[in-house]
Amino acid sequence: MQIAIVLAGLLFGAGAVAALYRVIRGPSLLDRVIASDVFVVTIMCVLGAEMAFNHHTETLPVLLVLGAFAFVGSVSFARFMAKQDQT
């Protein structure tokens, strides 16, 4: 059980670090948008895993709000790119 929790934490952490690296080094703005989306989803999964392991449901609304923020942010950046491209 403890080993599995540590392993899951390592995998989540490695994924988050890879996404952060892509946010910093991404060649284009769209790469950064995708990577920050992955980062937000990783945070959502970590919050959910913590809820599952500790048997509570306090942070469920946070998952909903984080999903909404990720959606609005990505869509607005994509629209911004498309509009900038037309000029």
Next chain:
Amino acid sequence: MTGDEIREMVTVGLVLVAALMCFAAGVGLLRFPDVLSRLHAATKPQILGLMAVAAAIAVNNATIGTFALLTAIIIFQGLTAPITAHMVARAAYRSDHLRRDFLIRDELSESIDRVDEDNAGSPATAPRDTPD
């Protein structure tokens, strides 16, 4: 083996699946060459990882309220993740952030060429792609 132990093992398995999804997305972001293939890697944990985590929460907290909120989260994510991916891919195509030599078949360019030909005959009409 009691019910609590089975529940714990199911939880650990589902969380490990979600962790593997997130790790795979990170590796895909690092190693894939252009925006469209990175998008392919990135959209995996958005649905599958979140569904695994939601199942783990539901196994541990089997109440109606939890089920309702988890269903709302998954339906919302299932509606918005494809929209996000579609719009980012469209912006990438429009702004030429893709490696065309990796494409096997490019149907969008065919239809764009067709629209351009239609518009070439009548320049008075509005230019293509003005959604707003």
